[in-house]
Amino acid sequence: MKAIVQDMYGDPDVLEFREVDRPEPGERQVLVRVHAAGVNIADWFIMTGTPYFLRLAGFGLRTPKRTTPGTDVAGVVEAVGGGVTRFKPGDEVFGEGKATFAEYACADEDDLVAKPAGVTFEEAAGLPLAGITALQGVRDAAKLTAGQRLLVNGSSGGVGHFAVQIAKSMGAEVTAVCGPNNVELVRELGADHVVDYSREDFTRTSERYDAILDHIMNHPFSVLLRLLTPTGALMPNSGNGGKWLGGGRHRLKAEVIRPFTRRRMAPFLGKTTRADLEELARLAESGQLRTVVGHTYPLSDTARAIQHVAGGHARGKVVVTS
Ligand SMILES: NC(=O)c1ccc[n+]([C@@H]2O[C@H](COP(=O)([O-])OP(=O)(O)OC[C@H]3O[C@@H](n4cnc5c(N)ncnc54)[C@H](OP(=O)(O)O)[C@@H]3O)[C@@H](O)[C@H]2O)c1
Incomplete structure (x- = not known):
């Protein structure tokens, strides 16, 4: 499958769009065919390795420990691990995954919820973080x-x-x-x-x-x-x-x-929970919460999408699609 890979920290040109092995879901994991992945300023921080305290906080001192970026995801369940009870292949989901700037990505079962009907994959992918x-x-x-x-x-x-x-x-x-x-x-x-x-x-x-x-x-x-x-x-x-x-x-x-x-x-750090993903889904389904998708980029252009967000003037969410 195709995915975005970064072997070192740096400018957007460290992001390569290349062929990698499709991930295998673990026991309590779900493999998602990614339709859309939301872009966040955190993706810029991880790409550049700045602010530097992130490196000390476990992201990798000289080179990134995780070489496949992306967290927000929306797509269709392709396969599930043996211990997964809430999802089956074909279900439409969104939430927080791992290495989601890719055609397929794994996510822990509890980090995903059902995508509300009437919400597009692009809109759902903008919701999580x-x-x-x-x-x-x-x-x-x-x-x-x-x-x-x-x-x-x-x-x-x-x-x-x-x-x-x-x-x-x-x-x-x-x-x-x-x-x-x-x-x-x-x-x-x-x-x-x-x-x-x-x-x-x-x-x-x-x-x-x-x-x-x-x-x-x-x-x-x-x-x-x-x-x-x-x-x-x-x-x-x-x-x-x-x-x-x-x-x-x-x-x-x-x-x-x-x-x-x-x-x-009251400074705070957002933390993904299943209950809050469900609350976002409920608000979106009831029409009280709408994702404004300001810009979409193809997966191959993820570097430009991240640069767009880092410019500080994104309108609503920037999303990559595959
Ligand atoms: N605490 C947490 O856990 C957490 C999690 C996620 C993000 N964050 C932080 O939250 C911040 C916002 O993230 P985001 O994803 O919403 O960013 P974003 O999508 O890049 O949005 C930034 C917005 O700020 C507006 N803006 C720029 N200059 C402005 C100014 N002088 N006055 C008022 N508005 C201005 C821009 O609109 P215009 O084009 O109109 O200027 C743009 O719409 C980031 O700094 C991020 O690090 C914190």
């Missing part, structure tokens, strides 16, 4: 409740456009910060107020928010904290914090500031 992050950010980190006010900075990208919709499905009032080309989009997705960052600075306001989910972190913590209600929560959620620490830099800062503020510092 960004959808889980948005869901856990809004529901668990912000602990948002109906009627509360959420501001999302970076509201038109993968995580942001899901966060706007999930917060609306919970009955929150949402202010979405985005660029001029996406104002209409985030309004259509349900945002109550939209701030175009090219015309207005969202921090120059007397509004107060119960939570801020910030994917950009282009304002100091002190300014963001002033925009919160006295018990409001700040989720600094940008992975862009320099070559060494990346998003870890914002997490560290949050820990340093935490003792000095009554506002809640």
Whole structure:
């Protein structure tokens, strides 16, 4: 089968599109014929080996330990391991797999759920990592409740456009910060107020928010904290914090500031669970959550797809198809 392979860290040209052996599912694993794989900024981090702390965290010091990238997946079950009880060949699924920039990929049974009818493979492939992050950010980190006010900075990208919709499905009032080309989009997705960052600075306001989910972190913590209600929560959620620490830099800062503020510092890391994949499927099936597929690339062009996301201006999700 064809797959994307990377033998070293580096620029997009380290990604080769080549022939490899088809993987065999383990006892509790499912082999999926990949129809679509979502692209995340994490794929850029793993491709380049930056921020460097990732290398220390087990991704491989000089060369990547895992040479076949990609995690988000949607496709059709081709075969199952002996211990698999929830799926059979022919089932349409989505979730988190291993080495999903490929024609076939394995996934643990518990990291997959049924693809809702009416949702395309491309839409389903965009859901896992960004959808889980948005869901856990809004529901668990912000602990948002109906009627509360959420501001999302970076509201038109993968995580942001899901966060706007999930917060609306919970009955929150949402202010979405985005660029001029996406104002209409985030309004259509349900945002109550939209701030175009090219015309207005969202921090120059007397509004107060119960939570801020910030994917950009282009304002100091002190300014963001002033925009919160006295018990409001700040989720600094940008992975862009320099070559060494990346998003870890914002997490560290949050820990340093935490003792000095009554506002809640709530950095978080999304973690895939079957229950939350099922919740995303339920929201998508009911029409409360829609994946905006901003761009698709063929599998052979995965390098360009990852570069597109790394440019920082993806609209909704970028997906590769095979
Ligand atoms: N905590 C976790 O577990 C976790 C998991 C996944 C991702 N993340 C982090 O979440 C962040 C967002 O990820 P993503 O996948 O949503 O990124 P993305 O798809 O690349 O989206 C970025 C969005 O930000 C917008 N943007 C760029 N500059 C802006 C500005 N100055 N003000 C407001 N919006 C701006 C862009 O829209 P325009 O084209 O209109 O500029 C684009 O739509 C990343 O930094 C990532 O590292 C964290």
